[in-house]
Amino acid sequence: MASPDDDQGSAEIAVATPLLLLLMLFVIQTALWAHGDHLAAAIARQSAEAARTADAAGGQAGAEAVADQLGGSLLVERSVTVERGETEVRAVVEARVTSLIPGLTWPVRQELSVPVERFVPPEPQTGVRP
Numbered sequence: 001m002a003s004p005d006d007d008q009g010s011a012e013i014a015v016a017t018p019l020l021l022l023l024m025l026f027v028i029q030t031a032l033w034a035h036g037d038h039l040a041a042a043i044a045r046q047s048a049e050a051a052r053t054a055d056a057a058g059g060q061a062g063a064e065a066v067a068d069q070l071g072g073s074l075l076v077e078r079s080v081t082v083e084r085g086e087t088e089v090r091a092v093v094e095a096r097v098t099s100l101i102p103g104l105t106w107p108v109r110q111e112l113s114v115p116v117e118r119f120v121p122p123e124p125q126t127g128v129r130p
Contacts (some may be wrong), residue, residue: 025100033106036074036097040110042068048091048114056084063091072101075108076096089114 046066051059059082067080075095083090090113097106 002128009093022101027104029097029100029104032074032100033097033108036106037094037108037110039075040068040093040095040108041112043070043080044091044093044110044112046070047093048089048112049082051084051089051091052080052114056082059084059089059091067093071095084116087116 012015043063043066046068047063050062050066054062060080063080063082067075067078071078074097076098079093081092091109093108093110095108097108099106
């Protein structure tokens with residue numbers, strides 16, 4: 001005769017297997033989020049570098065091209081903003097990472113400010129003899 005304890009292993013596996021699969025999905029999702037965060041940082045860096053030597057419109061166009069190339073299908077609902085001031089370029093990338101776990105959103109945001117590359121003529125020297 002089988003004892004009532006024989007079914008305990010089946011019940012444990014029935015509970016443990018979905019939990020283990022959910023844990024694996026969470027680990028993979030965390031890795032995807034970290035990769036998406038690095039992609040957003042790379043897009044912000046490339047966008048700021050493109051805008052520091054061009055105007056804001058050229059920087060924005062470069063930003064969209066870089067975002068399409070690097071972001072792929074991992075970064076969805078992507079927004080890239082490039083602002084160029086007189087002394088500084090600011091690039092902001094906001095997106096959401098594709099989710100393996102339904103109902104969870106994984107946002108990423110990267111912001112980078114770099115100085116504008118510009119020519120500053122030297123000041124004339126006074127009182128210096130040749």
